Amino acid sequence: MISHVLPTYNRAPIAFEKGEGAWAIATDGSRYLDLGSGIAVNVLGHANPDLVAALTEQAGRIWHVSNLYQIPQQERLADLLVEHTFADTAFITNSGTEAAELAIKMVRKYWHDQGQDRIEILTFEGAFHGRSTGAIAASGAEKMVKGFGPLMPGFRTLPWGDLDALKATISDRTAAVMLEPVQGEGGIRPLPDADLREIRALCDQHGALLVLDEVQCGMGRTGRLFAHEYAGIAPDIMMVAKGIGGGFPLGAVLATEKAAAGMVAGTHGSTYGGNPLACAVGARVMEIVATDAFLAEVNRKAALFRQKLEGLVAAHPNVFEAVRGQGLMLGLKCKVAPTDVVKAGYAQHLLTVPAADNTLRLLPPLNITDDEIAEAVSRLDRAAASLA
Ligand SMILES: *Cc1c(COP(=O)(O)O)cnc(C)c1O
Numbered sequence: 093m094i095s096h097v098l099p100t101y102n103r104a105p106i107a108f109e110k111g112e113g114a115w116a117i118a119t120d121g122s123r124y125l126d127l128g129s130g131i132a133v134n135v136l137g138h139a140n141p142d143l144v145a146a147l148t149e150q151a152g153r154i155w156h157v158s159n160l161y162q163i164p165q166q167e168r169l170a171d172l173l174v175e176h177t178f179a180d181t182a183f184i185t186n187s188g189t190e191a192a193e194l195a196i197k198m199v200r201k202y203w204h205d206q207g208q209d210r211i212e213i214l215t216f217e218g219a220f221h222g223r224s225t226g227a228i229a230a231s232g233a234e235k236m237v238k239g240f241g242p243l244m245p246g247f248r249t250l251p252w253g254d255l256d257a258l259k260a261t262i263s264d265r266t267a268a269v270m271l272e273p274v275q276g277e278g279g280i281r282p283l284p285d286a287d288l289r290e291i292r293a294l295c296d297q298h299g300a301l302l303v304l305d306e307v308q309c310g311m312g313r314t315g316r317l318f319a320h321e322y323a324g325i326a327p328d329i330m331m332v333a334k335g336i337g338g339g340f341p342l343g344a345v346l347a348t349e350k351a352a353a354g355m356v357a358g359t360h361g362s363t364y365g366g367n368p369l370a371c372a373v374g375a376r377v378m379e380i381v382a383t384d385a386f387l388a389e390v391n392r393k394a395a396l397f398r399q400k401l402e403g404l405v406a407a408h409p410n411v412f413e414a415v416r417g418q419g420l421m422l423g424l425k426c427k428v429a430p431t432d433v434v435k436a437g438y439a440q441h442l443l444t445v446p447a448a449d450n451t452l453r454l455l456p457p458l459n460i461t462d463d464e465i466a467e468a469v470s471r472l473d474r475a476a477a478s479l480a
Contacts, residue, residue: 104438106124106438108124110138110139111126111137111138111139112137112138112139113137113138113140113459113461114126114127114137114138114456114459114460114461114464115138116138116443122441123441124438124442124443125441125442125443125464125467125468125471126138126443126456126457127442127443127444127445127454127455127456127468128443128445128453128455129455129456129457130339131308131334131445131453131455132276132308132313132334132335132421132455133335133337133338133339134338134339134457135311135313135335135338135377135381135457135458135459136377136380136381136457136458136459137457137459137460138339138457140338140459142376142380143338143339143340143373143377145376146372146373146375146376147340147369147372147373149372150165150368150369150372150373151369153368154368155367155368155369156364156367156368156369157367158363159362159363159365163366163367164368165368165371166184166366166367166368166371168371168375169182169184169344169366169371169374169375170182172375172378172379172382173332173344173346173378174346176317176378176382177317177318177330177346178326178330178346178348179330179347179348180347180348180349181346181347181348181349181352182344182345182346182347183344183345183347183355183360183362183365184342184343184344184362184365184366184371184374185333185342185343185344185345185362185365185366186342186343186362186364186365186370187222187333187341187342187343188221188222188307188308188331188332188333188334188343189221189222189223189224189227190222190224190343190362190365191331191333191343191344191345192221192222192224192226192227192307192331193222193224193226193227194345194360195270195303195305195329195331195345196213196226196230196270197355197359197360198329198345198351198352198354198355199213199267199268199270199301199303199329199351200246200267201354201355201359202267202351202353202354203267205353205354209265210264210265210266210300211245211246211267212246212247212248212265212266212267213230213246213247213248213266213267213268213269213270214247214248214249214258214261214262214266214268214269214270214300215230215231215232215247215248215249215250215269215270215271216249216250216251216252216253216271216275217232217233217249217250217251217252217278218233218252218275218277218278218279218281218448218449219231219232219233219249219252219270219271219272219275219278219305220233220272220275220276220277220278220308221270221305221307221331222307223236225240225243225244226244228240228243229243229244229245229246229247230247231249232247246267248261252275252278252281253281253283253284255287255290255291255294258291258294259294262294262295262298262300263298264298266298266300267300267301268295268300268301268302268303268328268329269291269294269295269300269301269302270303270304270305271283271291271303271304271305272305272306272307272308272309273288273304273306273309273314273319273320273322273323274308274314274319274417274418274421276307276308276309276421276447276453277308277447277448278447278448278449279416279423279425279447279448279449279450279451280416280417280422280423280447280451280453281416281423282314282319282417282418285322285323285324286323288320288325289323289324289325292323292325292326292327295328301328301329301351302325302327302328302329303327303328303329303330303331304318304320304327304329304330304331305330305331306318306319306320306330306331306332307331307332307333308334308421309418309421310330310332310334310335310336311332311335311336311377311381312335312381312382312386312390312419312458313335313420313421313455313458314418314419314420314421315387315390315391315394315418315419315420316387316419317381317382317387318330318332319418319421328347328348329345329346329347329348329351329352330345330346330347331343331344331345332344332345332346335377335381336374336377336378337370337374337377338373338376338377340369340370340373340374341370342370342371342373344374381458386458389459390419390420390458391419393420393460393462393465394418394419394420394422396462396465397420397422397454397456397469398415398422400465400466400469401415401422401424401454401469401472402415403469404424404469404472404473404476405424407473407476408473408476408477408480409427410427410428410480411426411428411433411476411480412424412425412426412427412476413425413426413427416451417454420454420455420456420458420460421455422453422454422455423447423451423452423453423454424451424452424454424472425449425450425451426450426452427450428479429450430446430447430450430451430452431446432479433446433452433475433476433479434446434452436476436479437472437475439475439478440471440472440474440475440478441471442471442472442475444472454468456468
């Protein structure tokens with residue numbers, strides 16, 4: 093008999109009832125060190141007092157109105173996003189998938205309004221943009237699209253990081269190039285800064301829009317507020333979600349005035365998107381994360397974590413192959429199935445997340461302490477030893 097919860101996930105037999113910072117406490121009272129953060133979501137850990145205060149203060153006033161009215165909390169969040177990024181404007185969504193859908197619509201509308209027949213969006217293998225019909229078409233991955241055809245047309249998938257393939261494909265008919273600066277689900281695969289600069293230049297040369305999906309790698313995860321800042325370039329459109337709500341469902345599409353020009357009243361909407369409750373939390377997350385001092389700490393901890401992980405890889409050459417990633421978006425390329433390492437981690441009361449390309453993801457809260465990093469590595473060490 094089918095479970096009452098639609099069984100689209102292979103769930104671990106653990107349930108959590110409480111959280112404190114980097115720790116998730118299970119229903120049996122045992123404490124798990126959380127290097128998953130609900131998949132790069134809980135950037136400030138569990139039950140962060142500042143976020144709890146922002147949420148409960150707003151919860152006692154008003155939760156939801158409608159985008160039929162002015163929403164000061166949404167304006168505040170948009171102001172912060174514009175102040176700290178390339179963007180001139182932001183649309184607030186409830187998730188990354190919805191952000192991807194709007195990004196695709198924005199690209200199409202842009203070219204429509206230019207009177208040009210440019211519908212092809214170039215994407216890369218290993219990409220993940222969500223599970224909607226549009227987002228799975230954008231990814232093209234067999235695993236996600238099988239059985240869900242016919243796929244939405246207008247996408248062409250190129251080999252990951254293959255700039256020669258991009259050069260051979262991009263043309264004055266290309267609508268946009270869409271990619272994650274650091275692939276998350278694809279296996280913590282950062283694109284070199286020089287490649288991102290070259291992609292920007294190719295887009296400029298052909299007049300194509302550059303759409304960056306920073307749903308997983310954004311919001312301080314890599315040590316900059318957004319990962320593309322390392323390359324010194326800016327996209328035309330960017331999707332944000334996961335970390336932006338610190339655990340509350342929230343996402344955004346950021347865009348330049350030019351790229352967003354077609355999105356006039358009536359062209360897009362959302363019932364929940366940008367409601368006062370979500371935006372009060374999102375604005376608080378931005379106030380904390382988008383500061384030089386916070387990001388400097390992310391970088392310091394990332395260097396410490398990475399150094400310890402290099403030691404771990406050296407100590408377990410039969411389990412691990414290499415450390416990859418940027419900032420606190422870290423991956424361990426494995427020689428065994430990453431799902432086995434995740435399971436061995438559960439036995440050590442450690443939460444990690446598998447990804448494609450045989451990679452284990454380590455996505456701790458960005459405010460994890462030095463002691464917790466040391467504890468995480470010793471638990472990973474015991475988990476690896478149990479597999480040897
Ligand atoms: C998780 C993710 C999404 C989808 O976000 P949801 O909030 O799950 O809809 C899109 N793009 C990237 C890069 C992601 O990691």
